[in-house]
Amino acid sequence: MRRILLAGLALLASGAASAQQPGMVIQFLDKNGDGKCDLNEYLGYQVGRIATVDKDGDGELNLGEFRESLQGKSKMNAAALYQSTNTEGGRTLSQKEFLGYHAWVFKQFVDTDKDGFMSEEEWSKIMAKAG
Ligand SMILES: [Ca+2]
Ligand SMILES: [Ca+2]
Ligand SMILES: [Ca+2]
DSSP states (O other): OHHHHHHHHHHHHHHTTTOOSHHHHHHHHOSSSSSSEEHHHHHHHHHHHHHHHOTTOSSSBOHHHHHHHSOGGGGGGHHHHHHHHOTTOSSSBOHHHHHHHHHHHIIIIIOTTOSSEEOHHHHHHHHHHHO
């Protein structure tokens, strides 16, 4: 599952192109200015990514579009991930389902000390694993 996580976070990192330092990444994501990145702020970033990968513009993600939202080797797991993310059934992932996936990633892999925030240290650890 680590690969899955890295997919999202690699994109996160590239999205914050000018934010190479952990502190700057947190700053980039910290919309309410409390100096920390919480789940909502993390998901806010992921919502913004939907438009980027939603090629047919229907507001939902089909398998191909979902695969595009992943990176590297996790693309190979796209079908399985897609299935487990598609909790409401149907042929596409709704925004809600997509965010459900990323909420799970945040809780399971990002926020390792379970305080509800992604700290600079947690970000650094993830980046270390990614490298
Ligand atoms: Ca915040
Ligand atoms: Ca679509
Ligand atoms: Ca934390």
